[in-house]
Amino acid sequence: MTVAVNVGILDTEVLARVNGAPLTAFPDDLYIPPEALAVYLGAFEGPLDLLLYLIRKHHLDVLDIPMARLTAQYMEYVNLMRKSQLELAAEYLLMAALLIEIKSRMLLPRPAAIDDDEADLDPRATLVRRLLEYEQMKLAAQQIDALPRLGRDFLTAHSWREQAVRLLPQVGSNDLRDAWLGLVARAGTRRHHQVTQQVLSVREAMGQILNTLQGDLFMEFTCLFEAELGVSHVVVKFLAMLELAREHRVEITQNMAFAPIYVRLAWVDVSVS
Amino acid sequence: MNISELKNILEVMLFAHGEPLTISEMRAALTGDLSAELIYRALNELRADWENKGLALVVVADGWRFQTRAEYQTYLQRLSPERPPKYSRAVMETLAVIAYKQPVTRGDIEEIRGVTVNTQIIKTLEQREWIKTVGHREVPGRPALYVTTPQFLSDLNLRALAELPPLAELGQLVAPNPYTLDLELSSDAAE
DSSP states (O other): OOEEEOTTOSSOOOOEEETTEEEOSOOTTOOOOHHHHGGGGGGSOSHHHHHHHHHHHTTOOGGGOOHHHHHHHHHHHHHHHHHHOGGGHHHHHHHHHHHHHHHHHHHSOOOOOSSHHHHHOOTTHHHHHHHHHHHHHHHHHHHHHHSOOBTTTBOBOOOOOOTTOOOOOOOOHHHHHHHHHHHHHHHHHTOOOOOOOOOOOHHHHHHHHHHHHHHOSOEEGGGGOOGGGOHHHHHHHHHHHHHHHHTTSEEEEESSTTSOEEEEEOOOOTTTO | OOHHHHHHHHHHHHHHHOSOBOHHHHHHHSSSOOOHHHHHHHHHHHHHHTTTSSEEEEEETTEEEEEEOGGGHHHHHHHSOOOOOOOOHHHHHHHHHHHHHOSBOHHHHHHHHSSOOOHHHHHHHHHTTSEEEEEEOSSTTOOEEEEEOHHHHHHTTOSSGGGSOOOOOHHHHHSOOOOOOOOOHHHHTTO
């Protein structure tokens, strides 16, 4: 007989194929020899689960576990596991050691009681408590699994709404007008304009100064400048003034510091010029 | 605003918002400073209006929401070929221990289940946002303490932990019970 077990079962209902025929359910009275059980060992959630299975399967009394029988059966499975799934065995081996320890302590005569509570304690009590606590959680897990669950048994209901909606800024016609007006206003200040260099002649300025000085004998220095014509005019006039002074064409006098500066034509030897 | 107008507004909010809404959230979005009692009354009327429909208005841990009725799930499943994955027994047992014994450490879970807790199991539950860490137990190693989230309750249609199925009495478990052969190979393949 060939038995192929479908390991990756998720959707298919076929549990195994016996001689090629699909097996969709375990027969109710299926006797599972330990050798065949090797393939199911992965289904146990640890040693407590396996022990519970053995106890319930053989209708053993949890409060009075026949330790020898249970330990023997347990060891059968563990030995199988050691052959096939060695990495699983550690926890199971620990439990095997515990079972054997309990069994041996039950064989030994009880030590004289120091503490009454301790003396009355059955060596199996802790194991029984753990088994029952585990079974309690195991049943609870099944109940939770049976509760209706979002995504599996029902879905939340929504009306369709654009989920990717981004909040966009609101724009009115007034905003548009203000933006346009702002643009126009800025255009005035930022308009292109050509910068042309004004050609100012120092010679010409010198002539102007001499002309101005022609009538009056003395003129106040500041009166020779026309500030409203701009910085370049003032600078050129000043350079012209310096030039005239260098050529001794004008005389510049100041009586004391910060006093008004006066300018007049220098005495010119007519005969020479 | 009359009550039927209020019901319409609540209905629109619940359908369009996409998340469960609490009464205070809905109240903040409403005008006219309505009392929470009035909104609660309107919601209950709305729930009654939807009584015999395919959708139901329910209240869960995260608030009020509309959801499909479980009996129609098969039709929805046929619409979308992708089937929701099953959680393995290991995942469900770990979840049960956290739900009933919270806050618990990995050590507590291992003590009860008798096996080491696979990190992947914790990750699976954290990614589903069903459990979260709330701190650390002040013992050597400072292990993380896990609790379940409100979303866990909401996803299971519950309002509070008290609504979880009651645990079987330990005394009841003592009696030998007919034990079904629940090898559940198929459920374990999904882990």
